[in-house]
Amino acid sequence: MEILQKHVSEARVWEEAEEFVRLFHRENPHAGDPRARLAAVRAELAETGTYRHTPEELVHGARVAWRNSNRCIGRLYWNSLRVRDRRGLTAAEDIAAECFEHLREATNGGRVRPTITVFAPDAPGRPGPLIWSEQLVRYAGYGDHPSVTVGDARNRPLTEALLGLGWPGGPGTPFDLLPLVVQGVDDKPRWFETPADAVLEVPIRHPDGRDDWADWGLRWHAVPAISNMCLEIGGIHYTAAPFNGWYMGTEIGARNLADTDRYNLLPAVARRLGLDVSSDRSLWKDRALVELNRAVLDSFDRAGVTIADHHTESRRFLSHLEREERKGREVGADWSWIVPPISGAATPVFHRTYEDRPSATAYVHHEGAQERAWGRDLV
Template identity: 60%
Template sequence: MVEAATTFLAQFHDETTPAQTLEGRLDEVRREIEDTGTYVHTTDELTFGARVAWRNAARCIGRLYWNSLRVRDRRTVTEPAEVAAECVAHLRDAGRDGRIRSTLTVFAPDRPGDPGPRIHNEQLIRYAGHRTASGQVRGDGRYADFTDRVVAMGWQRPDPLGRFDVLPLVVSRGDAEPELHEIPADAVLEVPLHHPDHAWFADLRLRWHAVPAISNMPLEVGGITYPAAPFNGWYLGTEIGARNLVDADRYDLLPAIADRLGLDTSSERTLWRDRAMVEMVRAVQHSFDSAGVTMADHHTESQRFLTHVAREENAGRKCPADWSWIVPPVSGGLTPVYHRYYDEPDPATRPAYLTP
């Protein structure tokens, strides 16, 4: 841990202007590690570490904004009920009636003999997938297993079953038995979807939530792991319109959209999937814009990402990127991020949000 702390604190002092000298801070940290087996970050160190972890996130196209991440320091919070309450507060604080703000809430870290809390949900807001008697799934197919799990823990499925039923939070203290905590409806900002040209689209009664808060990726800074550190930016239209609502294991809506559009689905060569997907993305983007909810589009965000790459290079830093995640799932070849290579991600890079 001393080595990891030393590396991080040297970076912190190199990129910022703290009042304390690096030598003085390292002396404190070494003594603290020797006495307790760990150390405590200052608020400024934690904030810097969380922001740099975003800067290092090779799968994120929105890293231009890394230095504006708002950090909610909740390191004294350990109990599952309190963690869940702070997650709800995070959603409200980040949502801001549609003016989405990039936010991270960090809870107690792992300490020797005292593990921090865990959030078992992939994101704070996800929709249930209900298995029906016919073998189909009503709702989000990807979360059918997780839905079965929370039902086994005591969650009551809504009656009638919906396609957009918000799952409860599953929180534990370390390896203790997890607890269920409902998310109040007024903390979930959702956007009903409609199309700018096709009135029938509203009849499908589709919607999606506005704050994509990832909650199962531990934050590691200077050798310290914060296992519960939910964070959000804002959605890219293609995430919802070209993945969440159309992937075959999710809502699989392309056949229904193509049918309503009157497309020839008899052959893949008619490109009916492509045409239906573009209209789905148009509907998502139009709906969020009409509702005044922050959302990026893949063309603009691609240009901004290359601005970020140029800034990092000018600062003398590499900007690793996972090409398969950076290039959007719609019209990839029309975006500037498609036509170049990037530095390969290094799994050992820290600070980082760790893949579970």
């Protein structure tokens, strides 16, 4: 049975490897005829059960995975992704250090650069490293009662697990940086304090200069770096490969700060704006949501930090579709993720349908990723 499983596994890797190598050579004509490379991959796979991507293949594969991300509206610039090749690293402390360096480089003084750092892949008999944290930057959520949380309610379970693991906690503000949780090869998960110099944060103020917003201390970090997805390229799984683009304003203003299971700020914003919250028919939630999103966009602009608005990003996505169609490539998309969470019908991406196409070169949530992000079984 074990021999049969090994054969099936190698056959699957070869099938995906062949598909990727042919795609790489087709889209990079300077690479020449793929036959020699395919023969080398097949021989290496037969000998070791896996194969190693060339640096050029790794770069192209990571970019194609972004191009194939059905839930991402910001794919127009997929070919600009900076790839940091750190495949030689397997120890948790080395991975954590490179993750923080990733943040510094991607932040780029506020001119955020799409970046990915790729660590050692899975290999036969040796699983690759894991980053438990959902993103490289997360804020703590404190509280003794489920309905009362200081900070990000989504991160309460992880915060409690880290406190149980020995993290002393932050100063207790709504925006305390959580440590990064990394599991090296043949190691248990460990936490690493997030250096303040690796995280650029933007104070959130209302664009009309309302003084009553300043005392809130609202802020958000500049770089949305996803860290618990697996990068799959040609049958090889890079289990730790944090990547980032830049924020679209609604991610912060309509989700992170507004969702009832996150910061739930809409009631407080409405009260500060003097809105009638006695009935939903006053549309106080809608008005508060727009003002919160205005505040996010204006604050990032004033700070000189890259951010996109949902109208511009929607037009860019249609430009991406047109560009890919001209090249003869089909584009998959998940409508529920592509349409912005505010004013959806006012954007051009709303008024069409998409096919959610699977791909063998992609960023994937593997089983257990969300449970790790919540810190389950961390202690």
